[in-house]
Amino acid sequence: AYIQLKSLLTVREIKKVVIWDQSPLDADNYVRHLVEDHHLDVEIATSVEEAVSQADILIIATSSQQPVVKANWLKPGVHITAASDNRAAKQTLDPGVFQRAEVIIADDLEQSLTQGEIGRALAQNLINRTDIAGELSRLIIGKISGRTRPDQITVADLNGLDSQDTVLATLAMEKALFFGLGQRIEMGLGHKGLSARVESLL
Numbered sequence: 311a312y313i314q315l316k317s318l319l320t321v322r323e324i325k326k327v328v329i330w331d332q333s334p335l336d337a338d339n340y341v342r343h344l345v346e347d348h349h350l351d352v353e354i355a356t357s358v359e360e361a362v363s364q365a366d367i368l369i370i371a372t373s374s375q376q377p378v379v380k381a382n383w384l385k386p387g388v389h390i391t392a393a394s395d396n397r398a399a400k401q402t403l404d405p406g407v408f409q410r411a412e413v414i415i416a417d418d419l420e421q422s423l424t425q426g427e428i429g430r431a432l433a434q435n436l437i438n439r440t441d442i443a444g445e446l447s448r449l450i451i452g453k454i455s456g457r458t459r460p461d462q463i464t465v466a467d468l469n470g471l472d473s474q475d476t477v478l479a480t481l482a483m484e485k486a487l488f489f490g491l492g493q494r495i496e497m498g499l500g501h502k503g504l505s506a507r508v509e510s511l512l
Contacts, residue, residue: 311329311340311369311370311371311393312340312343312344314369314371314391314393315327315344315369316347316348318367318369319348322367324350324367325351326350326351326352326353327344327350327351327352327353328352328353328354328355328360328361328364328365329341329352329353329354329355329361330354330355330357330358330360330361337354338354341354358378358379359380359383362379362380362383362384363383363384363385364385365385365388366385366387366388366389367388367389367391368384368388368389368390368391369391369393370390370391370392370393370394370402370403371393371394372394372402373394374401374402375401376401377401377402377403377404377405378402378403379392379402379403379404379407380404380406380407381404381406381407381409381410382406384407384410384463386461386463387460387461387462387463388463388464389457389463389464389465389466390403390407390411390463390464390465390466391466391468392427392465392466392467392468393468394426394468394469401426401427401430402426402427403427403465403467405427405430405431405434405436406436407427407431407463407465408427408428408431408436408437408441408465409431409436409437410463411462411463411464411465412459412462412463412464413443413455413456413457413462413463413464413465414428414437414441414442414443414464414465414467415442415443415444415445415446415449415456415464415465415466415467416428416442416444416445416446416466416467416468416469417445417446417447417466417467417468417469418445418469419442419444419445421469422442422467422469423439425469426467426469427467428442428467443455443456446466446468
């Protein structure tokens with residue numbers, strides 16, 4: 311969630327951040343980083359509902375298999391970014407959230423149909439495939455529309471893409487090589503005696 315928020319701060323002026331975490335220690339560390347790095351007004355909520363119910367922009371990052379966010383907690387006009395892994399069992403959002411949402415975006419449409427929150431909402435017939443506006447990449451290049459009214463609830467369901475991870479890892483390695491950072495490690499790969507050179511950042 312911290313990286314998601316850092317990205318958000320590059321495109322939106324955020325006045326206040328309200329956070330909730332199952333671990334009070336993690337919540338305290340999160341607050342410290344936000345205050346030190348971005349000088350934000352940060353508050354720790356006493357419950358998930360307290361944090362969600364006042365959010366204009368909701369970023370949630372968890373691998374929970376039980377719904378964390380309930381549909382009736384949401385303010386009109388809230389945007390939700392649900393970022394987590396692509397396990398089929400994950401269920402960050404109550405399926406009813408998708409019934410309330412007017413714009414639903416996935417990072418990978420085919421993957422979302424069978425995995426995670428969107429897949430569950432479809433399986434329960436709470437939404438249809440046509441209710442999913444499309445993929446994030448098409449929204450970015452203007453091929454599909456996003457929010458058209460300020461009161462619309464919008465959801466970006468991000469499961470993660472291997473292709474994006476590969477591109478980012480390649481860029482990181484190229485920068486490390488350019489700046490002379492990291493170290494080269496010889497690794498054996500199985501009984502065939504294969505080896506690979508791995509660039510690792512320190």
